[in-house]
Amino acid sequence: MTSQTPVQRSNYKGANQRGKAPAVVRQRWLDHLIHVHPATTIAMFTPVIAVCVWLSLGDAGGWALTGWAAAGYLTWTLSEYWGHRIVLHYEPEKGFGARLHYILHGIHHDYPTDPRRSILSPLLSIPMVGGTIYLASGxxxxxxxxxxxxxxxxxxxxLFHxxxxxxxxxxxxxxxxxxxxMRHHFRDxxxxxxxxxxxxDELFGTSIARRTTAGTAGTGSPGA
Incomplete structure (x- = not known):
C-alpha cells in the first residue's frame, strides 16, 4: 500500500514502505518541528529529568523519592497504552481530523523505518510531559x-520504540x-x-501475542 499525499487519510494496514517519509507540510522547517530527530528529543527531555530530580533531592528519604519516581513511570506506561489506543488510533474518515491523524501517527505506519516518524511528535510529547510536571509541581x-x-x-x-x-x-x-x-503494524x-x-494489553484484553491466524499470516514483516 502506498500513501498518496500527506493530507489524505492513511489506510496503513499492511503498509511496509522503507526509507524516509515525505514531508507532512510544505514548509521544510515546520516539518522538522512536527517530527524531530531522536537526538533532539533526548536533548529536550534529559534536562527536564535532571532538573526535576535536582529540585526533589533533600525533600524526602530515598524510599519516598523512589516511590514517587516509580509511580511517575507507571503512570507513563498507562499514558503510552491509552494514548496509543485512543488518541493515535482514532482515525477520522476525512477533513482536518484525518490529516491530523496522518501527521501524528499514520505516517509512522506508512514509513515505519523513518527515525523521525518513529519518535512521538512534540505536538504530543511536550503537552503530555509539561502538563504532568505542571500538575505535579502544584x-x-x-x-x-x-x-x-x-x-x-x-x-x-x-528510544525503545x-x-x-x-x-x-x-x-x-x-x-x-x-x-x-510488528504484529501491531502489519497484522492487526x-x-x-x-x-x-x-x-x-494483557490486562485490558488487547493482547496480540496469540492472534496469529492463517488468514493474517504473510502480511507482515520478517519480525512479525
Whole structure:
C-alpha cells in the first residue's frame, strides 16, 4: 500500500514502505518541528529529568523519592497504552481530523523505518510531559520526582520504540517484544498498543501475542 499525499487519510494496514517519509507540510522547517530527530528529543527531555530530580533531592528519604519516581513511570506506561489506543488510533474518515491523524501517527505506519516518524511528535510529547510536571509541581517540590519518572518513562519508550523498528534484537526478550510490535503494524493495528509495557494489553484484553491466524499470516514483516 502506498500513501498518496500527506493530507489524505492513511489506510496503513499492511503498509511496509522503507526509507524516509515525505514531508507532512510544505514548509521544510515546520516539518522538522512536527517530527524531530531522536537526538533532539533526548536533548529536550534529559534536562527536564535532571532538573526535576535536582529540585526533589533533600525533600524526602530515598524510599519516598523512589516511590514517587516509580509511580511517575507507571503512570507513563498507562499514558503510552491509552494514548496509543485512543488518541493515535482514532482515525477520522476525512477533513482536518484525518490529516491530523496522518501527521501524528499514520505516517509512522506508512514509513515505519523513518527515525523521525518513529519518535512521538512534540505536538504530543511536550503537552503530555509539561502538563504532568505542571500538575505535579502544584503539590510541592517532592512530587516533581513523579514528573521525572514520567518523563524518563516517555523518553525510554521513544528510544525503545525506535530500537524495535531499526535494530535487530539479539536477546529472546527483545525479539519477542519486537515481534509483538510488528504484529501491531502489519497484522492487526487494533491490538498490541503497549510497546514498552505490553502487560497492559494483557490486562485490558488487547493482547496480540496469540492472534496469529492463517488468514493474517504473510502480511507482515520478517519480525512479525
Amino acid at each position: 503539590l510541592g517540590s517532592l512530587p516533581l520526582i513523579f514528573g521525572a519518572g514520567y518523563t524518563f518513562g516517555y523518553l525510554t519508550y521513544d 525506535l530500537y524495535l523498528h531499526l535494530a535487530t534484537p539479539k536477546s529472546r526478550l527483545m525479539r519477542h517484544l519486537r515481534s509483538l510490535h 493495528d487494533t491490538r498490541g498498543f503497549g510497546i514498552s509495557a505490553p502487560y497492559w
